[in-house]
Amino acid sequence: MTTGTGATIEVHSISKWYGNVVAVNDVSFEVYPGVTGILGPNGAGKTTLLSMMCGLLRPSQGGVRVLGEEVIGNVGLYSRVGLMLEHDALYPFMTGRSFVQLAAKLQGVKDPDAVDRAIDAVNLLDAADRPTGTYSRGMRQRIRLAATIVHDPEVLVLDEPLNGTDPRQRVEFADFVGQMSAAGRTVLISSHILEEVEALADRILLVVSGKLAASGNHRAIREKLDERPFVVRLMASKQREMAAALVGLESVESVRLEDGAIEVTTRNLADLQRSAPRLARDIGSRLYRIEPLDDSLESVFSYVVQR
Amino acid sequence: MISALFLLALRQSASPRRLLLLGAISLFPVGLTYLLVRLGEADQSGTVEAGLEGLVISLVLPLVTMVLASGAFGNEVEDRTLSLLTTKPVPRWSLALAKLMGTIAVAGPIMVAVSVVVTALPPERDGGVILAAAVGSAVGVIVYASVFTWAGLVTTRALAFGLVYVLLWEALITTFLSGTRYLSVRSYIIGIMHGMEGSPFNGDLAIGYTTAIMGSVAVTVLFFALAVRRLTRMDVP
Numbered sequence: 001m002t003t004g005t006g007a008t009i010e011v012h013s014i015s016k017w018y019g020n021v022v023a024v025n026d027v028s029f030e031v032y033p034g035v036t037g038i039l040g041p042n043g044a045g046k047t048t049l050l051s052m053m054c055g056l057l058r059p060s061q062g063g064v065r066v067l068g069e070e071v072i073g074n075v076g077l078y079s080r081v082g083l084m085l086e087h088d089a090l091y092p093f094m095t096g097r098s099f100v101q102l103a104a105k106l107q108g109v110k111d112p113d114a115v116d117r118a119i120d121a122v123n124l125l126d127a128a129d130r131p132t133g134t135y136s137r138g139m140r141q142r143i144r145l146a147a148t149i150v151h152d153p154e155v156l157v158l159d160e161p162l163n164g165t166d167p168r169q170r171v172e173f174a175d176f177v178g179q180m181s182a183a184g185r186t187v188l189i190s191s192h193i194l195e196e197v198e199a200l201a202d203r204i205l206l207v208v209s210g211k212l213a214a215s216g217n218h219r220a221i222r223e224k225l226d227e228r229p230f231v232v233r234l235m236a237s238k239q240r241e242m243a244a245a246l247v248g249l250e251s252v253e254s255v256r257l258e259d260g261a262i263e264v265t266t267r268n269l270a271d272l273q274r275s276a277p278r279l280a281r282d283i284g285s286r287l288y289r290i291e292p293l294d295d296s297l298e299s300v301f302s303y304v305v306q307r
Numbered sequence: 308m309i310s311a312l313f314l315l316a317l318r319q320s321a322s323p324r325r326l327l328l329l330g331a332i333s334l335f336p337v338g339l340t341y342l343l344v345r346l347g348e349a350d351q352s353g354t355v356e357a358g359l360e361g362l363v364i365s366l367v368l369p370l371v372t373m374v375l376a377s378g379a380f381g382n383e384v385e386d387r388t389l390s391l392l393t394t395k396p397v398p399r400w401s402l403a404l405a406k407l408m409g410t411i412a413v414a415g416p417i418m419v420a421v422s423v424v425v426t427a428l429p430p431e432r433d434g435g436v437i438l439a440a441a442v443g444s445a446v447g448v449i450v451y452a453s454v455f456t457w458a459g460l461v462t463t464r465a466l467a468f469g470l471v472y473v474l475l476w477e478a479l480i481t482t483f484l485s486g487t488r489y490l491s492v493r494s495y496i497i498g499i500m501h502g503m504e505g506s507p508f509n510g511d512l513a514i515g516y517t518t519a520i521m522g523s524v525a526v527t528v529l530f531f532a533l534a535v536r537r538l539t540r541m542d543v544p
Contacts, residue, residue, distance in 0.1 A: 056390055056543040073539065079396040089388040093318060105311040106395035147391075 007032055008155055008186040009053060014062030016048050016210075023048040025210040026062070031188055035181045037201030038190040039221070045210035046190040047086055050159050053188075054083045066155060079107060082153035084144050086160040086190075092133030096124060096143040099132055103147035118150040119143070123172055137164030145173075155186045162196055174200055194221075229253060230269045231293040234262040234276060238285035245279040246272075263293070309401045312392070316409025319382065320375050326413075329371050333421045336362040340425045359425050359440060364496050367421065368447050369473040372414045376455030377465035379406040380534075384463065390543050399538040403456065403531060410452040418444045435504045443500035450492045450523050453530040460537045488514050492526065495519040 007030035016024040024045045040046050051057040053064050055071040064071045067080055091099060100115045109115075119128050122142035127135070132143060141164055149156065162170055177200050180187050191197045197204055198218040206214040206221055214221055236242040243255045243262050251268035266272045273290060280287040339362065383389040392402055422444040426437045458465040481491035488494035494514050502516025514522070 051543075054394060056393065058540075058542060075398060076396050078394050081394075083390070083394045085387075085390055087387045089386060089391055091315070091319075091388065093322075102311055102315065103391075103395070106308060106392070106397055108308065108396065 008067055009188065010065045011049075011053065012063050012065075014049075014052055014059040014064060016045075016052060016057060017060050023210055024052070024059075027207070027210075027212045028062075029205055029212060029215060031186060032203075033181075033184050033186045034203070035177055035187045035189065035201045037197030037204045038188065038207055039194060039197045039204050040190075040192060040207035040213075042192050044192075044207045046192075046207055047159055048210075049207065050083075050157055050188070050190060051085070054081065054157055056083075056085075079151060080153055081155045081157065082148040082151070083157045084148040084159060084161060086163065088137070088140055088144075088164075090132045090135075090140055090144065093131065095129050095131055096135070096139075096146075097128040099143060100128075100147045100150055104150045107151035109151050114150055114152075118146040121149065121176060122146045123169075138166055138169050141165055142169065153185070155188070156180060157188045159190045160192070161189060162191065162193075170196075229265050229267050230272075232264045232266060232269070232272060233258075233289070233291050233293055234264060235260075235288040236262065236280055236285045237288070238283060241283045242280060242285050242287075245283055246276070249275055249279075251275075308397060309405055312397070312402060312405030313408050313412075316379060316406045317412055320379065320409045320413040325374070329374060329414075329417060332367055332371060333417050336367055337421055337424050337428075340428050344428050344430075359422065360497060363418075363422055363425055363444070364447065365478050365493055366473070368418050368444060368496075369451050369469070369477065369492070371418060372410065372448050372451040373455045373466065373469040373473065375414050376407075376410040376452045377459040377469055379410050379456050379459055380538075381459035381463065381465050384460070384544060387544055393538070393543050400535045403534045403538055407452055407456050407531065407534075410456065411449055414452065415445055415448045418448050433504075439500040439503035442503060443496045446499055446523050447492060447496040450495065450527050453527040453534070454492070457530045457534040457537065460534055460541065489518065489522065492523075495523045495526070499523070 009031035011027060011029050011031075013026050013028050014024060015022065015026050027049060038046050038049065048057060052059050053066065053071065055064075055074065055077070058072060066077060069077050071077060091102075094102070097115065097119065100118055104115050104118075116125065116128075119125050122145050124139060124142050124146065127139060128143075132140060135143065141161065145158070145161065148158070162173060165173065177187055177189070181202075189197065189200055202217065204214075204216065204218055204221045205212060234242065234246075239257060239260070239262060243257055246252050246255050246262065246264055249266075249272065251266050251271040253265045253267065255262060255264050257263075264272060269292065276290055277287055336359075340359075380389065383392070393399075419441045422440040423437055426432060426440040455465065455469055458468055462468055476487075477491055477493045481487045481494060496519075498514040498516060498519025502519060
């Protein structure tokens, strides 16, 4: 079921603060059937946002509706929603199968094959009868996912689901998410890795410092991230000649000599990386090093927010 | 549904390490009583009854129940597994009831057994006294379980809270300020034991039989309701 706008999740101006600390600040958006990614650096407020969307945290302000219903105090809604939070919570004394069976019982699942089907969907049948305390991180993620989908939810909310998984498991997960999307389910995935979200989601919500910084398809988000200027440090044997040559590049915005190195500001990192060795060769200089100074994800996100 | 929750609560409460710890605590009054009996100190004069009240009812019973009940939800909060339960279509009262029952199912038999053994060890012990001790202990476990289950939901320091409450309020204040006994679980237990069997138990600390029963029910229901309310309104980590 969706609302009049077709949205399965509606978030209206929600905020969450703890004393003077604002974790989420006046965020509004809608989520539709298909795969939506919430992207943001660690500590951006993604988990807080997801927890409020699933009724685990009460918003300090604003509200959330899922499948047209209020979330807070609506226990019955959980039979239509599956939530897997980031923290690695399991009962270590249970086997994988008994953990999924518990979830099935609490969800009121009647189908006796549902448990095996869910475990099979995450490709863990072979290890299903081992205690979860003996599982690797990736296996724990997968058994938690099996417990989350055992009741075939209409809305699936997954917080950093690919943490601890290997490349093969990531491919399997992408297939699984694709199947859910094709079946008309709503899948909401959070991650701090752009490439992860890009590969999975049709639409991305960019969250930074508790605010919704941008939203759109992955191309729109990628363009926003790519148009920021990068600061790159170069070390060459002929500093001044190299700096003068770099100024002539179209992609270079500014050049300055700093602490025996050249700091270059550019909006086209790839062009600089291609051109710098050629320039060095032309002026007879040796190029020792090219390193981006602020290539961390946090700096990229911060730039988007400041704009 | 509730049976699955109860079995989970039981499995969590009855971990081997915890049972070992609680067994050691519980054996202390049993050993002490046995020693008194062997030395000929325990007779009809009431030595054992005083020991039972002083050690079992005032200290061991609340301590054992506290360790189990405060961890019923407290450990789920600490391990961040509570969201596994609260994101299921399960009424909050059934979650709280399952945890309460899990604590009672483990602490109850332990404490009833300790009370029965301590009361039955002296020679020529009357069956009524043993029964009164068993019933009083069972009631005590239920009431304390309700209080400490709630405490495990409202504070991460439920054990510290419990210790202060047991030692300061139950053991000290209600002993010397008679008016406060109407708000004391220990007085309810002694009141029930005294009401059932009369003189062998310390009548000085006892409140009326009916009052003790009503007080026990009221405190159990009140703290159970508070636990359900807390589960409904709390932010789940």
